[in-house]
Amino acid sequence: MNKKKLFDSSLKGWLYLLPAMLFLIVFMVYPLIDVFIYSFEEGYNSASQTYFGVGGYNYSYVLHDPYFLQAVKNTFILVIITVPLSTGIALLISTGINSIKPLRDLFQTVYFLPYVTNTLAVGLVFMILFKKTAYSDGLINLLITWFGGSSVDFIDGPYWAKMFVLCFYTIWVVMPFKILILTSALSSVNQEYYNAAKVDGTSKFRTFMRITLPMISPMIFYLIITGFIGAFKAYSDVVALFGTDLNAAEMNTIVGYVYDMLYGDSGGYPSYASAAAIILFAIVLTITCINLLISKKNVHY
Amino acid sequence: MVISMEVVLRNLTKRFPSRDRKNHEDVIAVNDFNFEIPDGKLIGLLGPSGCGKSTTLNLISGLQKPTSGRIFFGEDDVTELPPENRGIGLVFQNYALYPHLTVKQNILFPLENLKGKDKLTKAEMLDKAMEAAKLVQIDELMDRKPKELSGGQQQRVAIARALVKMPKVLLLDEPLSNLDARLRLQTREEIRRIQRETKITTIFVTHDQEEAMSISDMIVVMKEGIVQQIGKPQEVYDSPANLFVAKFLGTPPVNVFEGQVKGGRLLIGEEDVMEAGEVPDQEVYVGIRPEGFRLQEDGEFSCKLNRVEVMGRDISMVSENKASLNSTIRAIIGTENEINMDQYKENTSVRFHLLPHKVFLFHKETEERIYFGER
Numbered sequence: 001m002n003k004k005k006l007f008d009s010s011l012k013g014w015l016y017l018l019p020a021m022l023f024l025i026v027f028m029v030y031p032l033i034d035v036f037i038y039s040f041e042e043g044y045n046s047a048s049q050t051y052f053g054v055g056g057y058n059y060s061y062v063l064h065d066p067y068f069l070q071a072v073k074n075t076f077i078l079v080i081i082t083v084p085l086s087t088g089i090a091l092l093i094s095t096g097i098n099s100i101k102p103l104r105d106l107f108q109t110v111y112f113l114p115y116v117t118n119t120l121a122v123g124l125v126f127m128i129l130f131k132k133t134a135y136s137d138g139l140i141n142l143l144i145t146w147f148g149g150s151s152v153d154f155i156d157g158p159y160w161a162k163m164f165v166l167c168f169y170t171i172w173v174v175m176p177f178k179i180l181i182l183t184s185a186l187s188s189v190n191q192e193y194y195n196a197a198k199v200d201g202t203s204k205f206r207t208f209m210r211i212t213l214p215m216i217s218p219m220i221f222y223l224i225i226t227g228f229i230g231a232f233k234a235y236s237d238v239v240a241l242f243g244t245d246l247n248a249a250e251m252n253t254i255v256g257y258v259y260d261m262l263y264g265d266s267g268g269y270p271s272y273a274s275a276a277a278i279i280l281f282a283i284v285l286t287i288t289c290i291n292l293l294i295s296k297k298n299v300h301y
Numbered sequence: 302m303v304i305s306m307e308v309v310l311r312n313l314t315k316r317f318p319s320r321d322r323k324n325h326e327d328v329i330a331v332n333d334f335n336f337e338i339p340d341g342k343l344i345g346l347l348g349p350s351g352c353g354k355s356t357t358l359n360l361i362s363g364l365q366k367p368t369s370g371r372i373f374f375g376e377d378d379v380t381e382l383p384p385e386n387r388g389i390g391l392v393f394q395n396y397a398l399y400p401h402l403t404v405k406q407n408i409l410f411p412l413e414n415l416k417g418k419d420k421l422t423k424a425e426m427l428d429k430a431m432e433a434a435k436l437v438q439i440d441e442l443m444d445r446k447p448k449e450l451s452g453g454q455q456q457r458v459a460i461a462r463a464l465v466k467m468p469k470v471l472l473l474d475e476p477l478s479n480l481d482a483r484l485r486l487q488t489r490e491e492i493r494r495i496q497r498e499t500k501i502t503t504i505f506v507t508h509d510q511e512e513a514m515s516i517s518d519m520i521v522v523m524k525e526g527i528v529q530q531i532g533k534p535q536e537v538y539d540s541p542a543n544l545f546v547a548k549f550l551g552t553p554p555v556n557v558f559e560g561q562v563k564g565g566r567l568l569i570g571e572e573d574v575m576e577a578g579e580v581p582d583q584e585v586y587v588g589i590r591p592e593g594f595r596l597q598e599d600g601e602f603s604c605k606l607n608r609v610e611v612m613g614r615d616i617s618m619v620s621e622n623k624a625s626l627n628s629t630i631r632a633i634i635g636t637e638n639e640i641n642m643d644q645y646k647e648n649t650s651v652r653f654h655l656l657p658h659k660v661f662l663f664h665k666e667t668e669e670r671i672y673f674g675e676r
Binding site: 053190192195196197198199200201202203206210213214215217300 | 364397422
């Protein structure tokens with residue numbers, strides 16, 4: 001092929017990519033670079049577009065801010081508890097759904113319902129379930145006292161109780177999507193493998209561990225990666241449960257901190273927000289890289 | 302080397318409930334199958350697709366339960382036993398090799414399932430796996446993944462995995478259908494060799510009559526769930542029990558004509574071709590094997606010659622006859638005697654002598670064989 005032809009054909013390719021590329025550059029790449037620059041500009045004022053100097057002060061401020069450290073701690077607890085738990089429970093449920101024949105479609109629908117409901121509405125329902133008011137202790141507390149425990153204020157009470165509600169809520173919200181993906185992954189495993197295992201006298205548990213799991217490992221891996229990223233970016237769920245004054249409730253997340261720095265009552269500091277955002281970006285990137293490294297050994301495509 | 306088993310099928314029947322809402326009749330996949338498969342033999346289950354041969358295999362393996370009838374391995378009634386307790390090895394059509402495991406792990410897999418007193422040490426397992434791998438000649442490939450192997454190699458791995466537990470019966474479901482033509486020839490010899498060496502009773506399913514004929518000790522021809530004929534391949538070929546078997550076996554296929562028996566003579570169209578013995582007067586189908594024609598100038602059967610195809614070993618004469626059910630008649634003429642083919646021009650009449658043992662008569666309605674002549 002001569003050079004001109006090669007150029008023509010690659011030009012055509014770029015032309016096809018152009019619309020998508022344009023949007024990505026304008027709304028993704030440029031803002032990302034901008035945020036990166038802001039994060040090093042000390043005392044940036046978005047109204048006057050001025051700053052005092054360039055350096056790492058923003059980072060040092062953010063890293064020494066107790067609210068930020070609280071947010072990091074909350075986010076990490078949320079990620080570490082919800083990602084493995086939700087994936088594990090989703091795997092159990094979808095294995096269950098996959099192994100029953102009657103009413104399978106019904107169960108699939110029931111388990112998928114939370115996915116189509118609004119986050120804030122679900123959050124409100126959770127609040128009503130858990131919240132203690134002057135008039136009632138909430139349904140959950142009613143159950144606790146029923147079984148002889150003492151009631152706890154889950155929404156305005158101790159830290160662990162609030163964290164419990166948040167984790168419970170997050171797991172419940174992300175579950176439908178995971179179940180959907182895993183059920184379809186499970187049903188796409190060729191029946192012949194199970195027949196082969198059956199003829200060889202493989203126990204149910206061993207079949208699951210040695211055949212089913214490796215076969216659906218790409219999907220599990222996908223769910224873990226997206227689960228990590230999603231949990232690190234948690235914000236709206238927390239607002240739905242605990243309102244907007246998250247710092248006071250000790251329930252802020254990293255994204256919540258970024259938001260507060262920009263628009264909150266104590267806000268108006270785009271430089272600090274940018275630094276926090278870049279730190280979050282670095283954390284997510286690191287975790288994803290670690291995930292990829294681990295997956296090389298355990299995921300079979 | 303191995304204790305193999307005769308397999309006895311008694312009145313084996315499998316019905317599937319109909320999914321058609323209007324027609325509630327069950328689909329009968331296997332209908333009253335009776336057969337004693339002798340110990341240590343290679344048996345080919347043969348038939349067109351949908352004839353119930355794979356279902357039969359699944360019933361023997363235990364993956365499906367028969368509606369009625371019994372299955373015996375030797376003296377033991379295994380009808381109610383689950384597959385893992387039957388002592389069978391099964392090779393699937395698509396091999397079903399676990400893609401995430403290496404060849405070695407695949408072959409080891411069945412051994413690792415053994416429990417209790419059968420449990421083997423790691424070293425014993427490796428020995429057995431190696432032995433099975435050597436038998437099918439894949440001991441060089443032990444650390445590869447299935448997708449790094451060719452189709453033929455995957456097939457061998459599947460056989461090794463089925464053999465590693467030393468099954469009493471080996472079952473192969475369309476073992477050659479995923480291989481290309483050359484590999485198919487090679488692999489079927491390989492299956493024959495492995496079966497001879499291990500002396501395991503082996504049953505394989507195929508729709509390819511040539512495949513079944515070439516390596517089986519016995520073939521079972523099936524159609525719509527019903528066994529048509531059981532016998533040694535040559536016997537079935539030389540003496541088909543009905544028109545279906547005659548048509549199904551042999552390439553090129555048998556030539557079928559409309560004919561009639563009148564006063565002890567067989568007529569094809571208007572031509573009196575041969576003695577028909579004691580057969581009463583009736584309309585019949587006449588099947589003539591391609592090798593049943595001899596070129597002879599005063600032959601009793603005439604056809605209009607379309608063309609002559611020379612294919613090295615033999616010559617095939619393609620011609621037409623009004624009484625033929627096929628659009629063309631194919632006669633295969635051996636080249637052992639030198640024949641000057643130039644004398645046969647297209648669209649001229651050519652005369653054949655028919656060899657009586659290559660001519661079969663079938664009843665017009667039942668399509669069952671009518672024996673005549675020496676029998």
